[in-house]
Amino acid sequence: MNQKIFIYQLLPRLFGNRATANKINGSIEENGTGKFNDISDTVLQKIKASGYTHVWYIGVLAHASATDYTAYGLPAEYPEIIKGKAGSPYAVRDYYDVDPDLAMSVPGRMVEFEALIRRTHTAGLKVIIDNVPNHVARNYRSVNKPKGVKDFGEGDDTSQAFSPQNNFYYIPGQPLEIQRSHRESTGPAYNEFPAKATGNDCFSNRPTQFDWYETVKLNYGVDYLNGRQAHFDPIPDTWVKMRDILLYWAEKDVDGFRCDMAEMVPLAFWQWAIPQIKEKFPNIIFLAEIYNPSVYRDFLADNIFDYLYDKVGLYDVLRDVSCGYRPSSDITFALNDVGDIQHRMLNFMENHDEQRLASDYFLKEGNKGKAAMIATCCVNTNPVMIYAGQELGERGMDEEGFSGKDGRTTIFDYWSVDTLRRWNNNDRWDDAQLSGEEKELQQFYRQLITLCNREAALTDGLFYDLMPSNYENREFDSSRLFAFLRSDKKELLLVITNFDNRIQECTVHIPRHALTFFEITDTGRGILKPLLHENGKELPFMSHSPVRISLDPYSGEIYRISFS
Structure with a gap:
C-alpha cells in the first residue's frame, strides 16, 4: 500500500516560541523567537504519531530582518526595505545560509539546521524547505556561498534594462524610491542606483507599499518590456546559479522543495533544472505554488513538478461552500476541472498565506472546518497540507505589527502563537493546557489523517x-x-x-x-x-x-x- 502524503507546515520562528510578551512591532529581544532546537525528538515523534509524513519548514533560508547580526559578519540591514521586524521569509538575503534567528549559536546555525534534518528523518518524517526562485531581498549578499560562487548581480551590466546574462532587471539612470509614508530606521538610508525591478514584476523605480518592495525580480532571460521575448540560448547565468542552489540543499538531505511562485519563473527553466536535480536525487519531490489553471498540465508534463497547489480550485470552492456562499454541488465542478491531474494537486484549507479557518474572517470556529477537511483529505490520493495550529483551532486574530489583525498568523513579525504555546509547555508538548474543544479538534485531525493512511x-x-x-x-x-x-x-x-x-x-x-x-x-x-x-x-x-x-x-x- 502506498502512503498518502500529509505535510505539516510550520514556521520555526513561531512554532517553538514560548515568550508571552507579544508586543506589537516588538523586537526579537522583546518578543522572542523559536529555534531549530525547539523542534525536538519528542515534538517530531508527536507529529509522526499524528499521521504526517513530511514537515515543511518555512523561513529556513536566511532572509532580511531588522535584527542586527553584523557582529557575526552578516550584512547590515535596512528596515525601510523590510516588512516587519522579523522580515518576510520570502525576501531571501543569502540562498546558501539559514536564518540566524533560529539558531542557539549564530556561528553554528547551519550545524543546528543539519541536526534538525537528521532528527526529522530519525522520527520517520521527510523534510521540505522553500525554494524562492523568482525574487531575492533587495540587499541580497551571500556570506555563506561556496568557494568560487558569484553572487546574484555580481558582474551585471547595470546600464542595460535587460540583458540575458544579467541576474536582475534595471531602471537605468533612476534611483529606487519606495512609496511609503515614513522611514522606520534611524540608521543610514538604503540607496539603490540604478533601481532594480521589484519581485512582483513591477518594472518601476517607484514601487508602492502594495508591491513586493522588499524584493527584486530575478532575470531568467525573459525580456518583459519587449513582448516577453525569451533569450534562453545560451543558458542564462541565473539558471545555472539557481540550479546549483537546489543541488546545494539537496546534498544536505532535504527531501523536497516547495517552489515559491513557480509560475513567475519560465517553465523552460524548470524543464532544464529539475531533471538534473532528480538525476542525482531521484526521490526528491518538487511542489509548485501556482495559481494559473491554464498552465497546470504544462508544469506537470514529463514529471517536471510532482505536485501543484490546488488553491484557485478546490480551496476556493470549499471555502465558499463552508461559508454558505456556494452550493456544495460546486465541489464536483472544481474536481472535474482537474479530473485527470487531481491526484497531483496539493489540497489544504490553511497555509501561511491564507486566513485561519477559525478566524473572524472565515468560519470563526475551528470545529466548523471539519466537513471541509474530510473532503480535502479524502477525495483522492493526492497530498494534503495542514498549517501548524490549524489542528488546535488557532484563530490568527492577533494584531502583531506589520501583519495586523487580518485572520492570518504573521510571517513578518516576532510573535508567539497562543495555541502552540499552550501545547508547547514545560518541554512536554502535550495537551495539558488545551481546552476541551481544542483537544477534541486535535483528536479529530489525528484520527482523520491516520485513517487516511490506514485505509487502502x-x-x-x-x-x-x-x-x-x-x-x-x-x-x-x-x-x-x-x-x-x-x-x-x-x-x-x-x-x-x-x-x-x-x-x-x-x-x-x-x-x-x-x-x-x-x-x-x-x-x-x-x-x-x-x-x-x-x-x-x-x-x-x-x-x-x-x-x-x-x-x-x-x-x-x-x-x-x-x-x-
Missing part, C-alpha cells in the same frame, strides 16, 4: 462522485451535503459531509454503476460501519435501496460498507 481505499483507491446520482433525491440537500465513494476494489468506503449549520437527515442513493465501476460483485444486504466516530451507530445497508444517515452540523463521516 483512501490511500490507493479510485473516486466515485455520488452527487449526480442524488440531484433529484428530495431527501438529499445537494446544496449543503457532499457524498462520494472511495474503493481499492476490495474495501468500499462512503464519505459524506455536511456543510450546514444544522443536523441533516438524508438518504443517499448509490447507483449500481458505482459498484460495477469498482468491480464489486458481492453485493446485497450489509452494514455501514462509521470509522471517524468509532462509537457511532452502525447502519443497515441494501445495495438496491437508499441509505439513511444523520449528520451533525459542519461535520461528516466515513463509512466502511461491508456486505454479508
